[in-house]
Amino acid sequence: MVLGATGVASYPQSRHVITQWLHQGPFFRLLDAQRYQRWAEIQTIERTSPVQPADVLVWCASDGTAQHAAFAVSQDTVFQKEGQGWESPWQLVRLEDVWYNESLQSGGYIALYRRQ
Numbered sequence: 001m002v003l004g005a006t007g008v009a010s011y012p013q014s015r016h017v018i019t020q021w022l023h024q025g026p027f028f029r030l031l032d033a034q035r036y037q038r039w040a041e042i043q044t045i046e047r048t049s050p051v052q053p054a055d056v057l058v059w060c061a062s063d064g065t066a067q068h069a070a071f072a073v074s075q076d077t078v079f080q081k082e083g084q085g086w087e088s089p090w091q092l093v094r095l096e097d098v099w100y101n102e103s104l105q106s107g108g109y110i111a112l113y114r115r116q
Contacts, residue, residue, distance in 0.1 A: 024065065027066065027069070028066075031056060031113055034115065035115050036113040036114065036115050036116070037114065037115075037116050038111055038112070038113055039055075039112050040112040041110070041111055041112070042109060042112060043109050043110070049075050049076060049095065050112065051072050051075050051095060051112065053072055053074050053075070054071070054072060054114075054115060055071075055112055056069060056070070056071055056072070056113040056114075057069065057070045057071075057072065057078065057110050057111075058110065058111040058112075058113065059101060059104070059110055060103060060108050060109055060111055061103055061107075061108045062106060062108050066111075067102075067103050067108070068101070072095075073092060076094055076096070077092055077093070077094060077095065078093060078095050078098065079091070079092055080098065
């Protein structure tokens with residue numbers, strides 16, 4: 001879903017990618033192919049968020065394993081899919097509503113990727 005939102009090559013390709021569940025390796029390779037680079041690692045939401053529109057946020061466990069991702073629509077709103085099932089809707093949610101989850105509670109972080 002996140003990779004489809006980044007505008008992968010063309011609309012048909014984006015439509016295909018947005019419906020796929022990807023493992024960590026292919027996900028990061030596709031982010032790299034779209035010229036996204038790791039820009040920051042964050043653990044707390046600040047009054048002035050470093051998030052910019054079109055950033056990709058990846059929630060990681062303390063060992064670096066990616067657990068969730070979202071696409072920033074604005075500085076404080078993200079596009080995400082809560083869960084992998086078809087019944088789980090795509091959502092536009094406030095960043096503060098999804099910021100602190102199990103990843104951060106157990107010593108993880110959010111890796112912020114920005115297109116270069």
